[in-house]
Amino acid sequence: MRQIVGNLVGQRRPGAPAKAVLEASQLRLVGLRAGSTILEIAGASPDAGLLEFDIPTDLTEITFDMLMDGLGALVSASDEEPAELPVGFDDRLMGDFDVWLRSMRRYESVALESHVGGRVKQAASNPEAARARLKGVSPQPVMPFVSPSQQALEGKLYALNLNTGSFHVEDDAGHKIRTVLSPESRNSASLLVSRRVRAIGKPDLDEAGRIRSFQVDVIGPAPDLEGLSEQKSFFDVHELEIKPPPGDSGSIKEWAIGGLSDGEADDFMSALAEA
Secondary structure (H helix, E strand, O other): OHHHHHHHOOOOOOOOOOHHHHHHOOEEEEEEEOOOOEEEEEEOOOOHHHOOOOOOOOHHHHHHHHHHHHHHHHHHOOOOOOOOOOOOOOHHHHHHHHHHHHHOOOOOOEEEEEEEOOEEEEEEEOHHHHHHHHOOOOOOOOOOEOOOOOEEEEEEEEEEEOOOOEEEEEOOOOOEEEEEOOHHHHHHHHOOOOOEEEEEEEEEEOOOOOEEEEEEEEEEEOOOOOOHHHOOOOOOOOOOOOOOOOOOOOOHHHHOOOOOOHHHHHHHHHHHHHO
């Protein structure tokens, strides 16, 4: 859940997750059912003020939908029709999904049932069978939320029809996504052809969470760190120069404390470490 939320709000990064990601991905055990091991869990209501932008009020529900649609895609896949995961399942999230399925391999079957916004979804699969199908699946584009109702899409703008406002963006995974612009934005977008762009808008998804098109509200060059492409290293090389204390023209050897035994030297270093 935490990894899915991180993708949804663009907060996948090394180290500890943001507080809002932790809150939005928390699950609470609310009950046990008789029979097999059946756990009833509930999601949290994240605090939108913990990020630099407002997150969707239904972020936890969206997260549950992604998890259910992801497992459902693997369940319904076949040799003739390989699985196609929902938007948001990139390479990293697919790896996380595989780790979760592997942790369930001791069970013959794992079943999920979600009740989200009045909708009920169910999916059940043998974990090892699901992992085998996952290996043949292609990663999907990630479109993180930048406001409660808008998401961001980044990639190369390579085709544009000024008459219809329809163009295509190719993301880093090679997906060619049909995107539609308003008449006011079409001329300015034409200047960005063959460049990496960032489009803000809303995707049109099918019932399985797969993208059909992307309706653009704002488009511009993708953010870039100034001069990053020309940077060859993080630091300039400098010669290390140790200067003597003020008013002392002697050599560094004269700073040494002489006459110490090995034991006294060890005691001195221990005292420094504890200071």
